[in-house]
Amino acid sequence: MERELLIAPSILSADFSCLAEQVAKAAEGGADLLHVDVMDGHFVPNITIGPLVVESLKRSTILPIDVHLMIDNPERYLDQFIEAGASWISFHVEATNHSHRVIQRIKEYPGVKAGVALNPATPVTYLHHILEDLDFVLIMSVNPGFGGQKFIPNALEKIEVVRHMIDSKGLDVKIQVDGGISAANADRVVLKGAEILVAGSAIFGAEDIPQAVRGIRKAAPI
Ligand code: DX5
Ligand code: ZN
Numbered sequence: 001m002e003r004e005l006l007i008a009p010s011i012l013s014a015d016f017s018c019l020a021e022q023v024a025k026a027a028e029g030g031a032d033l034l035h036v037d038v039m040d041g042h043f044v045p046n047i048t049i050g051p052l053v054v055e056s057l058k059r060s061t062i063l064p065i066d067v068h069l070m071i072d073n074p075e076r077y078l079d080q081f082i083e084a085g086a087s088w089i090s091f092h093v094e095a096t097n098h099s100h101r102v103i104q105r106i107k108e109y110p111g112v113k114a115g116v117a118l119n120p121a122t123p124v125t126y127l128h129h130i131l132e133d134l135d136f137v138l139i140m141s142v143n144p145g146f147g148g149q150k151f152i153p154n155a156l157e158k159i160e161v162v163r164h165m166i167d168s169k170g171l172d173v174k175i176q177v178d179g180g181i182s183a184a185n186a187d188r189v190v191l192k193g194a195e196i197l198v199a200g201s202a203i204f205g206a207e208d209i210p211q212a213v214r215g216i217r218k219a220a221p222i
Contacts, residue, residue, distance in 0.1 A: 005197070005217065006174075006197070007199070008032065008033040008034065008199075009035060009203040010203075010204075011037070013148065013205050022204060024061070026213055027062070027063055029211065029212065031063060033066040034065050034066060036049065036067045036068065037070065038070060038071060039070045040070070043071050043144075044145035045145050052084070054084035064087045064088060065085050066087075067090070074092070074102055082109050087111065088112070090138045093126045114134055115134060117140060119143065127165065131166065138176045138177075139176070141155035144179075147200040148205070152180070159189060159194050176196035176197075176198060183219040186216050
């Protein structure tokens with residue numbers, strides 16, 4: 001399977017007072033997706049943004065919007081986020097009793113990519129009966145809720161195991177890794193099999209945003 005690196009800056013660490021400008025800088029640096037972290041104060045101890053912001057972003061950038069739902073019962077809000085402009089969307093398997101149903105619902109929208117996210121302590125066995133239906137798996141390399149946390153090294157083994165599951169079934173499912181990613185560890189996660197790198201503080205916390213995106217790409221061996 002042809003591998004391609006996608007860089008997904010997470011706006012969680014952006015300056016929301018000039019969000020469109022910050023996003024434009026990430027695009028200038030060659031970002032591929034725009035990662036939007038949605039938190040509800042229940043599934044994670046933080047509250048962020050809703051579909052309205054996704055709708056505004058959709059009008060202000062040509063980057064595909066990748067919505068990461070960190071909310072309980074994602075089935076309740078899924079449609080709103082897709083209708084607002086998400087073209088990639090992931091939800092946490094820990095947040096619903098009905099992962100299969102949620103995936104099928106996403107797939108009713110032509111062209112929208114479906115992903116499931118796994119917290120650091122969630123075993124990969126959750127993927128066994130749904131992997132074939134997915135476009136991507138999001139492996140959390142921090143506990144979800146906040147930007148700027150330290151990368152949890154156990155994620156490396158998990159990436160490797162999921163890569164093996166995907167390849168042994170001959171599937172075209174991408175692995176996204178999220179949390180504590182920077183130019184300093186991009187090579188390690190990519191070597192284990194990740195193809196989509198989410199980075200928040202390493203990009204929007206940098207003095208030069210376009211250069212930070214380029215730096216991650218340069219550090220990654222695909
Ligand atoms: C954390 C979010 C991440 C976050 C990553 O719950 O899912 O997308 O923005 O931020 P960094 O790259 O700073 O760890
Ligand atoms: Zn995220």
